[in-house]
Amino acid sequence: MxxxxxxxxxxxxxxxxxxxxxxxxxxxxxxxxxxxxxxxxxxxxxxxxxxxxxxxxxxxxxxxxxxxxxxxxxxxxxxxxxxxxxxxxxxxxxxxxxxxxxxxxxxxxxxxxxxxxxxxxxxxxxxxxxxxxxxxxxxxxxxxxxxxxxxxxxxxxxxxxxxxxxxxxxxxxxxxxxxxxxxxxxxxxxxxxxxxxxxxxxxxxxxxxxxxxxxxxxxxxxxYCDPLTGVGNRRAFMSSGEYLLASCEHRQEPAALLLCDLDYFKRLNDNFGHAAGDEALVAFSRVAVSSMRKQDVFGRIGGEEFACLLADADDEAAAQVAERIRREFADLPAQEPGLLSVSIGIAGTREAGYDLFRLLSLADEALYAAKDKGRNRIQRYTAD
Missing domain, CATH: 1.20.1070 (Rhopdopsin 7-helix transmembrane proteins)
Structure with missing residues (x-):
């Protein structure tokens, strides 16, 4: 050529x-x-x-x-x-x-x-x-x-x-x-x-x-990112959470879900403005992420609602993580005493199996029980 x-x-x-x-x-x-x-x-x-x-x-x-x-x-x-x-x-x-x-x-x-x-x-x-x-x-x-x-x-x-x-x-x-x-x-x-x-x-x-x-x-x-807090949004949480649960089921490891809801969030916005509410959301995200491990999944799934899916964690380990998050968030400085608090509902794969929607549903029931008992507390799901 x-x-x-x-x-x-x-x-x-x-x-x-x-x-x-x-x-x-x-x-x-x-x-x-x-x-x-x-x-x-x-x-x-x-x-x-x-x-x-x-x-x-x-x-x-x-x-x-x-x-x-x-x-x-x-x-x-x-x-x-x-x-x-x-x-x-x-x-x-x-x-x-x-x-x-x-x-x-x-x-x-x-x-x-x-x-x-x-x-x-x-x-x-x-x-x-x-x-x-x-x-x-x-x-x-x-x-x-x-x-x-x-x-x-x-x-x-x-x-x-x-x-x-x-x-x-x-x-x-x-x-x-x-x-x-x-x-x-x-x-x-x-x-x-x-x-x-x-x-x-x-x-x-x-x-x-x-x-x-x-x-x-x-x-x-x-x-897949929440623009305010920088953590995953609901779509990201659901996608990563289902993948994590499938891995835990394959390894026959327990998993637990923490459903977190900031207390008195509407009052915080009404009394101190939406900027204060945004600061509280960012602060809670920072506190929760510091308690997570690399393999765990965390995301903001609603206005003031967050979810944490803990891999290889039984009810006792999940309760310890939830209590640490609740305590550290409540100890942050606020415009008035007791204004920053969070209620957390806990559900595990022992009750819900490896179904993320079922876990969310049971954790939501536990969260409402925590709200009914006075807020600023953690509550495990029980069949009762």
Missing amino acids: QLNIPTLMLVDIYILALVGILMLHAWRRGRREPTLGYLAAMLLLGALGTVLGSLRGIGMDYVPLVIGNVVLQLCGAMNWTAMRVFAGRQPHLPGICAGAVIWALLCLNPAFYESLTVRVALSSIVTVSYAGLSAFELWRSRKSLEVAYVPALVLTIFHMGFYCVRIVVDRGMPFEQALVSSGQGTSFFSLLVFETLLYAIGIAFVTLAMVKERAELKFRAAA
Whole structure:
């Protein structure tokens, strides 16, 4: 198979410009996600650099050799910046400009300007450096990304490896000679254009997929989170609770549910305002979470109603946790003595089985019994 250089460069320019425009559109439509903006800049700069690089042999070699390569160095810098921003870090302006500035300054040296081999080596080194930085940004943030970053990492490492090979084997071929040789067989320059095109397309779509996946995770987290307290909402509690009960049933471990309702919450809102009520909800959430273990499930399932599902906990252990929550919440400073208190109903799998709705129903009965007995207390469910 022969790779015709003029055809490759024409396809390269067309596809880079097209994908760059599409990425620019995605950036503008996607709440201006900065990663997509820098990626669009990378693609458009790549198209422009290829256009400028194709102008050799028309009597203005400084345009492709100096300006064209400066643009291509900025293209690599935009790739690195896109990965850096996606990883949650700020753009680094000196690093963005470093490759382009080094190239422009070295072109002032006649020895460098006239040596094709040295220019090819430096261009490859800069490309390898920016690709290596891009891979490093993904790798160092792999634990916090929470998206499928491996395809982007593999693509970038392969791109970096290709240019490492170029440093070793490519001593440079004049552009006019490369055009002639492309009609006789595939040259390394042809492979270079082809690989760079494939990388640009691949990294664009892989990054777009990562941005989309992270946006979906954020929307899903928002749908399962109570915005005031930061704990799970009713949907999250029901989903996680059913999963926890299924695990406990599989291991034949007991579980217990605490249904908590803040006492005199309406009076707190009426006398001191809704801001005071919100503070009480946040404070109770903080107290309850501090008593939970990693495997337990906690959520706000109503206005001032919370539920705690304790894994591997019998009635006695559940009562101890409930009493600790009740006591610590009652000890918080309040606008008037006794204003902050909570009633807690307890039900276990011994009475309700591993049915979350049944547990909630029995715990609700116990909660009403605690309210009837004067509030600010815990009450276990009994058949009576």
